[in-house]
Amino acid sequence: MVDISVENPDAPRRGSVAVIAVTLFLNVTGFTLILPVIPFLVGRYVPPDRVGLYVGLIVSVFALCAFAAAPVLGALSDRFGRRPVLLLSLxxxxxxxxxxxxxxxLWVLFLGRIVDGLTAGNISTIFAYIADTHAPAERGRIYGLLGAVAGFGFMFGxxxxxxxxAxxxxxxxxxxxxIxxxxxxxxxxxxxxSVARDKPPGPWQWRQLNPLGQLAGVLRYANLRVPFFAAFCFFFAGAMLQSNLSVYLKDVLQFGTTSIGWTLFGVGVMDIVSQGLLTRVLLPRLGSRMLTRLGLAINAVGFAMIASLVFVPRIEFLAASIFVFTLGDGLFQPAMSEIIANAAPPDAQGRVQGANQAQQSLARMLGPLAPAILSPMSISAPYWVxxxxxxxxxxxLWIRQKATR
Structure with a gap:
């Protein structure tokens, strides 16, 4: 059995937030560094008209491996500690x-993403670490801070x-x-x-190697079902945009790689503003439940604005669309992270965060398939959907809130 209560006097606190923040910044910077060059590397091995297909497959393979591995890594972090699992992931x-x-x-490129995906426990372990070391009332603020740090990495990378x-x-x-x-x-x-042991760990259960079983096990906690569903909707929709936005901007606004890179830079700036500043102000006043609903509503408006670029193909309108979309994104994520962390039992933080990472990976695996089906019908259809x-x-989330009053 492990003791990961925030009342544990040996649990690390403030100084560890700085370590985690630097870790997250370096991790996100390293990940986003490679985004602009993946199509060029894939293009060495496939015909030009097949590059998009194979880039999508490489992204989906990474997400599939992350889906399979995340609950296992979460369970391992509950059993052996956050630090060794984080080191393994890095x-x-x-x-x-x-x-x-x-x-x-080409198979070597797939192998590289498979290895990375099978050890992709960085983010879930970091979130479990914060849940270990901070009281429930503090977690939303810290998650917002980490979201802003990730925004810096996404802006710079x-x-x-x-x-x-070049x-x-x-x-x-x-x-x-x-890095x-x-x-x-x-x-x-x-x-x-952050995981202090007062007894030897219990026997290993091999069913913990089944990601679907792990996810189903976590969903036995009734107060996690609707938050997980809402988070799945959020990440599924986001994966649709992330996998298609560069193609959409190329076709609608005739953007090249440099313009697309600066668009992603703008997304990073807005992540910093929304998660680092607005969340710190709004979360104590509105609460995490209200902020998740507000974030999704604003996110939906942002999707509609991006879809409307076909009618208003102007850079100013794109900037406004990205502003609105990323604002909703930034409000939702730290608030939902707080809800999930607070709903999880103290001795199951790793499993819950691992299952959360798994359902995000599943959404990111399925989401990119939707534009392939919808875009032939209408170039803006993925954004309306x-x-x-x-x-x-x-x-x-709104129905759940009404039912629990």
Whole structure:
């Protein structure tokens, strides 16, 4: 049995937030460094008209592996501690980047993303660590702060990756690997363990290796079902946008890679504003339940505005659309993270956060398939449908709120 209560006097506190924040920044920066060059690396091995297909498959393979691994890594972090699992995840990512950068054949690129996906427990472990070390009332604020830190990484990474990719398409991969190794070293020397043991761990249950079983087990907690459903709607809709936005902007506004990179830079800026500033102000006043519904509503409006670019193909309207969409995104995520963390029993934080990461990976695996079906009907259809999915998630939260009054 483990003791991960925030009342544990040995649990690390304030200083660890800085360590976690630096870890998250380096991790997100490393991940986003490679985004601008993936199509060029894939293009070495497939005809030009097949690049989009294989990029989508590589993204889906990573998400599938992350879906399979996340609950297992979460259970391992409950059993053996957050720190060793975080180190394993970071080293796995570094190895995956190196394999992808070495290339030589298309299957090697897939292997690199498979290795990275199977060790993709970084974010869920970080969130479980915060839940271990902070009282429920503090978690939303910390998650908002970490969201802003991730926004800095998302803002910096693609731009730097674009510049490095101009020198060599493989350079961002090796720089990302170096950054991730640096991050692992930082965790090793600076991050204390948050799981304190008062008894030897119980016997390992092999059913914990089944991601669907883990997810179903977590959903036995009745107060987690609707939040998980709403989060799935949010990430499914977001994956539709992320997988299709560059193609959409190229077709509607004739954007090139540089313009798309600066658009992603704007997304990072808004993440910082919404998660780092607005959430800190609004969460104590409105509460996490209200903020999740408000975030999804604003998110749906942002989807509708992006879809309307076909009628108003202007950069100013794109900027307004990205502002609204990212505002909703930034309000929803830290508030929902607080709801899920507070609903989980103290000794199940790793499993719950792992299951949450698994359902996000499932959404990110299925979401990119929707634009492939919808875009031939209408280029803007994925964004109208994305807005509708966000509204479904908001409605589920609203009905739950009414039922529990």
């Amino acid at each position: 080293i796995g990512s570094a190895i995956g980047y190196v394999i992808f950068g070495m290339g030589g054949a 693609p731009v730097a990756g674009g510049f490095l990719g 020198l060599s398409p493989t350079m961002p991969l090796f720089v990302a690997a170096a 991730t190794v640096l991050c692992a070293f930082w965790v090793y020397i600076a991050l204390p363990e 994305g807005g509708a999915v966000a509204i479904v998630g908001m409605a589920a």
